[in-house]
Amino acid sequence: xxxxxxxxxxxxxxxxxxxxxxxxxxxxxxxxxxxxxxxxxxxxxxxxxxxxxxxxxxxxxxxxxxxxxxxxxxxxxxxxxxxxxxxxxxxxxxxxxxxxxxxxxxxxxxxxxxxxxxxxxxxxxxxxxxxxxxxxxxxxxxxxxxxxxxxxxxxxxxxxxxxxxxxxxxxxxxxxxxxxxxxx
Amino acid sequence: xxxxxxxxxxxxxxxxxxxxxxxxxxxxxxxxxxxxxxxxxxxxxxxxxxxxxxxxxxxxxxxxxxxxxxxxxxxxxxxxxxxxxxxxxxxxxxxxxxxxxxxxxxxxxxxxxxxxxxxxxxxxxxxxxxxxxxxxxxxxxxxxxxxxxxxxxxxxxxxxxxxxxxxxxxxxxxxxxxxxxxxxxxxxxxxxxxxxxxxxxxxxxxxx
Numbered sequence: 001x002x003x004x005x006x007x008x009x010x011x012x013x014x015x016x017x018x019x020x021x022x023x024x025x026x027x028x029x030x031x032x033x034x035x036x037x038x039x040x041x042x043x044x045x046x047x048x049x050x051x052x053x054x055x056x057x058x059x060x061x062x063x064x065x066x067x068x069x070x071x072x073x074x075x076x077x078x079x080x081x082x083x084x085x086x087x088x089x090x091x092x093x094x095x096x097x098x099x100x101x102x103x104x105x106x107x108x109x110x111x112x113x114x115x116x117x118x119x120x121x122x123x124x125x126x127x128x129x130x131x132x133x134x135x136x137x138x139x140x141x142x143x144x145x146x147x148x149x150x151x152x153x154x155x156x157x158x159x160x161x162x163x164x165x166x167x168x169x170x171x172x173x174x175x176x177x178x179x180x181x182x183x184x
Numbered sequence: 185x186x187x188x189x190x191x192x193x194x195x196x197x198x199x200x201x202x203x204x205x206x207x208x209x210x211x212x213x214x215x216x217x218x219x220x221x222x223x224x225x226x227x228x229x230x231x232x233x234x235x236x237x238x239x240x241x242x243x244x245x246x247x248x249x250x251x252x253x254x255x256x257x258x259x260x261x262x263x264x265x266x267x268x269x270x271x272x273x274x275x276x277x278x279x280x281x282x283x284x285x286x287x288x289x290x291x292x293x294x295x296x297x298x299x300x301x302x303x304x305x306x307x308x309x310x311x312x313x314x315x316x317x318x319x320x321x322x323x324x325x326x327x328x329x330x331x332x333x334x335x336x337x338x339x340x341x342x343x344x345x346x347x348x349x350x351x352x353x354x355x356x357x358x359x360x361x362x363x364x365x366x367x368x369x370x371x372x373x374x375x376x377x378x379x380x381x382x383x384x385x386x387x388x389x390x391x392x
Contacts, residue, residue, distance in 0.1 A: 028199030035206035042213035051229065053238040053353060053381035058369065060378055082362070140362040146248070147230040147358035149365065150384055154232040166369075 054153060059165045072135050072163075075099060075126060078119050079137045080112065080152060081173055082144035083183030088112050088152070092119070095173055104181050107151050116159050136164040141174055143184050223247075224311045225254045225293060225318075227357040231387035238383060242348045244338045245383070246331070247291060248364050249357030252318030253331055256291025257338050257350070263287045265341035266334070270296065273333060278303075293318040296330055321367055332371045339375075355383040 074093045081089045086107055093099035105111040116136070123134045136156065140149050149166075156164045178184035227249040240258065247254040257263055264287040271278050274296045278286070282303050293316040294302050302310055309315070323329040328336070335352065342350035352372060356365055372380060 027196075028203045032199050032203050032206055035203065035210050039206060039210050039213060042210065042217055046213060046217040050237045051355075051383045052232065052234045052386055053236055054232055054234040054384050055236070055379070055381050058373055058378045058380075140366070142361065142363050144362045145358065146356040146360045146362065146365050149362060150230040150232055150356075150358075150382060153382070154234070154384075154387075158233060168366075 054150065054157075056153065056166075059167075076123050076132065077135050077137060078116065079139060079173075081169060081178055082138070082140040082148045082152065083178045083181075084141075084143035085183060086145075086148060087183040088148075089177055089181055089183060090115055091177070095170060095176075102177050102181075104183060107148070107155075112152070113155055113159065116155060116161065120159065120161070133163065134161060136161050138164060138166045139169040139173065140166065141169050141178055141184055143178075224291060224313070224316050225249050225252060226313065227355060228359075229355060229383050229385045230358040232384040233387055234384060235386065238353065238381070239351065242342050242346055242350050243353055244335060244342075244350050245291065245353045245355055246335070246368055247293075247355045248360055248368060250360070251364060252293055252316075253321055253364075253368060254291045254293035254316070255319055255331060255334050255338075256289070257342070259346075260287040261345055262338065262341045263289070265345060266337045269337040269340065270333065273337075276300070292316065295320055321371065328374075329371060331368070332374065335372065336375055339377075352377060352380040353383050354380060 074097065077093060079091050079093075079095075083089055083104075087104055088107065088111070089102055089104050090112065091098045091100065091102035103115075105115055116134070120134045124130055124132075127133075138149070138152055138156075153164075155161075174184055225247050227247055242258070244255065244257045247256070257266065264283050267278060267283055267286045270276075276296060276299070278300070282300065285303050286299075289303070289310070292299070292302060295317070302316065319331045319334065321329050321331045323332070339350045339352075342348060354365070354368060
């Protein structure tokens, strides 16, 4: 390149100008550096994980046709009230006729999942018909967060609870249960 | 005793293979990259175990976070048609240029009366966090709330242009309290739309 061909006198074979044979190898270090820099950039900026869509079907409101509403027996119904601080309260039956007692649980494997699994088993044993399984009513209170709602819906998906619905919470449930247990 | 001579090796290594791999990876990342659009309302979506990816087409997204509600649809053609319908309802005319600019907006969160101002701002200003106050969700008297109207017109436009039902997704901020979500769900249900999706991110597999 910028080198001068000095000391060419050496042999002086007939004064022929010989072109120096250059190596065909190129120094790739800089190129690799650049490539890796770009890889890093693209890896960090791409969002490979596409957002997931959880399907949610709300019960049809049809208030003008109340006779269409399905009545479900109380002993199959598990009510889950979502309170504050990632706590839930659950009870079986109806508010004016609670079967057993209302208890507070947390989220996750040892919390509400255990309860739902227990109830799934006991309700199927009670009705003796696998089609008449557990019915879960999810009642988010005003103090619960969106994360709680998604978590509980996720439990439904994980545990294969097919009959569940998001229902408005009753004011009495808030005052009698959630406030009593200090999770509202 | 003769000294053992260690042959001096060159420190230069053959970079060809490394270079090949590097560029292969680079090409892969460039091709799979979908540039992340700046969002005017960044939210932290809760995690779930659901693995169904969000579809790309015929989607309207309601973003809820920090008490604000934003709305956006995927396709520019639908955004445009939606704006035309809205301008007819609220009697706010838009110029051709404004419609074009609106069709490039990913999502927005302003009152209909302030939409013009937002459209005429440039992207960085518009997407500054906390700049847009959110779409009003309260209905005034008998008229539907603006959010309800936007959703309705978006569904209308999707049906008209793509002949498909628009699927509504709700993208909520995880620490958002339930009443804000409930409000949106009520608005959607009032239009007899009982099926929608909640956008979540994937949770790492739990140990059994």
